[in-house]
Each structure stands twice: as structure tokens, then as C-alpha cells.
Amino acid sequence: MNRTLQTFYKIYEFYPNLIHIPTSKNIFRRCRPISDARNIASSAPSGNLMKVTIVGAAGKIGQSLCLMLKQSPLIDVLCLHDIKPTSGFAMELTHVDTNCKITAFTGKDNLLPALDNFKDYFLQAFIAIGTNPVNSLVPMACEVLKKGGCYNPKTVFGITTLDTVRANTFVAQVQGLEPECVVVPVIGGHTEETIIPVLSKAKPCAEFTNEELENITMSIRKAHENILKLKPPDSAPLSSAFATARFIISLVKAIQGYPDIIECALVSSKVHPQLKYLSTPLLLGPNGVAKNLGIPELSDFESCMFDNAIPTLISDIKMGEKFVGVQDPPPCDPCDPNPKAPRCPKNWC
Numbered sequence: 001m002n003r004t005l006q007t008f009y010k011i012y013e014f015y016p017n018l019i020h021i022p023t024s025k026n027i028f029r030r031c032r033p034i035s036d037a038r039n040i041a042s043s044a045p046s047g048n049l050m051k052v053t054i055v056g057a058a059g060k061i062g063q064s065l066c067l068m069l070k071q072s073p074l075i076d077v078l079c080l081h082d083i084k085p086t087s088g089f090a091m092e093l094t095h096v097d098t099n100c101k102i103t104a105f106t107g108k109d110n111l112l113p114a115l116d117n118f119k120d121y122f123l124q125a126f127i128a129i130g131t132n133p134v135n136s137l138v139p140m141a142c143e144v145l146k147k148g149g150c151y152n153p154k155t156v157f158g159i160t161t162l163d164t165v166r167a168n169t170f171v172a173q174v175q176g177l178e179p180e181c182v183v184v185p186v187i188g189g190h191t192e193e194t195i196i197p198v199l200s201k202a203k204p205c206a207e208f209t210n211e212e213l214e215n216i217t218m219s220i221r222k223a224h225e226n227i228l229k230l231k232p233p234d235s236a237p238l239s240s241a242f243a244t245a246r247f248i249i250s251l252v253k254a255i256q257g258y259p260d261i262i263e264c265a266l267v268s269s270k271v272h273p274q275l276k277y278l279s280t281p282l283l284l285g286p287n288g289v290a291k292n293l294g295i296p297e298l299s300d301f302e303s304c305m306f307d308n309a310i311p312t313l314i315s316d317i318k319m320g321e322k323f324v325g326v327q328d329p330p331p332c333d334p335c336d337p338n339p340k341a342p343r344c345p346k347n348w349c
């Protein structure tokens with residue numbers, strides 16, 4: 001196994017719910033002879049071929065996610081990988097009468113076959129990480145990819161869509177709107193203290209009383225805790241699968257050239273000087289992040305939440321980086337004759 005493959009093996013070992021989307025035009029032959037008999041969405045305008053691999057597919061989120069993705073006419077092949085058996089579950093999915101093909105792989109030794117030819121086009125592949133802690137796993141994945149010489153910052157995403165889905169729902173409830181009509185940007189990260197719903201930019205209507213603002217914000221931040229109270233020890237696999245499927249379909253559409261695809265996700269970022277990774281609204285295109293739309297103008301309440309989240313985000317990012325051996329820069333400069341940093345004490349080395 002060459003070094004790059006070893007690197008990827010290592011990554012996929014770490015991330016049970018990592019989703020990998022190669023976009024090879026060569027490997028899968030597009031075959032859509034039947035017009036839309038069941039009134040499902042039409043296929044991609046660009047005609048790209050699409051394979052999605054779910055790692056951790058046999059888990060609670062993975063199973064529902066696969067069922068949702070199997071229904072997408074935009075996906076040609078759905079590949080399931082898990083360390084647990086996947087063949088029975090895969091066979092059941094093949095009985096769902098949609099066009100998307102199912103392949104299945106089990107065990108660590110079969111991870112690379114599940115990602116067939118990954119090495120040939122890894123810089124084109126999109127990687128979306130849903131496994132927690134997302135705030136740390138995205139920086140960690142990026143560092144591993146950098147070490148493997150195959151890092152493309154535009155194509156590595158941490159999935160935070162569940163926070164947006166919850167925000168849209170709670171805002172719609174308060175405002176008496178259809179949830180499908182509501183769009184709320186959610187920035188920051190994916191933990192209670194780092195989720196920043198930007199309700200001041202909610203569309204179509206951003207008018208709330210202070211009490212509503214606080215209640216909606218807390219409902220989003222504490223959604224996981226509130227679910228756990230009612231169904232311990234489960235998490236929220238159904239809504240998580242729904243949100244993840246939405247994000248994956250958005251990536252697929254972006255790859256296939258659909259215009260105006262905007263999603264919030266945690267990515268390598270330059271929009272805030274202290275935060276190397278941040279979730280913000282992103283314009284997605286065929287090559288990944290086409291434009292980071294940055295931090296929307298925040299209300300005082302949102303700015304306060306954001307400022308409070310910065311130390312946690314910094315520490316979460318560092319935790320991920322340290323896990324794969326990335327150290328903080330030295331606090332002093334041992335060898336530069338005109339150091340910008342203070343000189344090291346004598347015993348520093």
C-alpha cells in the first residue's frame with residue numbers, strides 16, 4: 001500500500017460517518033434511458049456521473065441516510081461501508097425500485113475497495129464529515145490530508161446542516177410559516193456553545209421579540225439534549241440523517257453544475273483571524289466551495305454569542321490538530337538572529 005493510500009486508510013478508520021463523493025467521469029457509465037415516469041426530479045444538467053460512499057453506513061444515521069439517498073435520481077451509485085456487516089442491509093436497499101445502484105463492503109480491509117480508485121482522483125473527491133466532534137474532526141482530517149499531499153481545502157466539509165434544519169423549523173413554528181419557506185443561516189461550530197443561529201438574517205421574516213430570540217436560540221442549541229431526555233441513550237438519528245442527506249444532495253447538485261447552491265458547513269476558513277475553521281454560508285460549485293459567503297452582519301445578541309464561542313472553537317480546532325501531531329508554533333524563536341517572537345530562554349530546547 002503506498003503512502004497516500006495508507007493516509008486515507010488512517011482517515012477512514014477514524015471517521016465512521018465520513019462520506020466520500022468521487023466525481024469520476026470515467027468509471028461509471030451514465031445510464032438514464034427512462035424518462036421521469038414517477039415525476040421525480042430530472043437528472044443533472046451537466047450529465048456528471050456520481051458515486052456516494054457512506055462510511056459507517058450500518059449505523060443508526062447511516063441506514064436512514066442510505067434509504068434517503070437511494071431515492072435520489074442524482075446519484076448513480078451508493079456504496080455502503082461499515083465494520084459491521086452491510087450485505088443484508090444492502091440487499092434490502094436494492095429492492096427499492098429506484099435507479100441508484102447499491103454496492104456494499106464490510107471491514108477495514110475493504111475500505112479501500114469501497115473507495116475504488118480514490119487514489120486516482122482524490123483531489124476531486126468531496127469529503128463530508130458528520131461524525132462528532134465535527135469541530136475537531138474537520139481540522140484533523142485536513143491535517144491528515146495535508147500530510148498525505150492530497151488536501152484540497154475547498155472539498156472538505158463538516159456537516160452542520162442539522163442546526164440549520166432545526167433553526168428553520170423552530171422559526172417557522174414561531175412565525176406561523178411553512179418550514180420549507182424559511183432559511184436561517186447558522187454559523188460557528190456544531191456543539192451547544194458554538195452553534196450561532198443568525199436569526200437576524202432569517203428569511204423571509206426576521207422580526208422576533210427578545211424572548212422569541214432567546215427561546216429559539218436555546219431550542220436549537222439544546223435540541224440534542226432535549227431529545228436525549230425523551231429517548232435516552234439515542235441521539236437524533238432520523239433528523240440527522242435527513243439533514244445529512246440534504247447536505248449531500250446539495251454537494252451532488254453543486255458538483256453537477258446546478259446554480260445557486262448555498263449551505264452552511266464547517267470548512268477551512270479565512271473569514272475570522274482567530275479561527276482556521278468555521279461554519280458559515282458557502283456558495284457551492286463543481287469544485288467545492290466556490291465562495292465563502294462569510295459571517296453575516298450580526299446583531300448584538302449574535303455577536304455576543306459569537307465572541308463567547310471563539311475560545312471553544314479555537315480549543316476544539318487545536319484538539320483535532322494535536323491528535324495528528326500538529327503542534328502550536330513555538331512561543332519563541334530559537335534561531336532567527338532578528339526574531340519577531342521573543343528570544344527563547346536558554347534551556348528552551
Ligand SMILES: NC(=O)c1ccc[n+]([C@@H]2O[C@H](COP(=O)([O-])OP(=O)(O)OC[C@H]3O[C@@H](n4cnc5c(N)ncnc54)[C@H](O)[C@@H]3O)[C@@H](O)[C@H]2O)c1
Binds near residue numbers: 081
Ligand atoms: N453532524 C451532525 O449533525 C450529527 C448529528 C447526529 C449525530 N452525529 C454523529 O454521527 C455519528 C454516528 O452516529 P450514529 O447514531 O449513526 O452512530 P452508530 O453507532 O449507530 O453508527 C456508527 C456506525 O459506524 C460504524 N463504524 C465505526 N467505526 C468504523 C470504521 N472504522 N469504519 C467503518 N465504519 C465504522 C459502526 O459499526 C456503526 O455502524 C456519531 O459520531 C454522532 O455523534 C452527527
Ligand SMILES: O=C(O)C[C@H](O)C(=O)O
Binds near residue numbers: 132240
Ligand atoms: O448525536 C450527537 O452526537 C449530537 C448531534 O450532533 C445533535 O446535534 O443532535
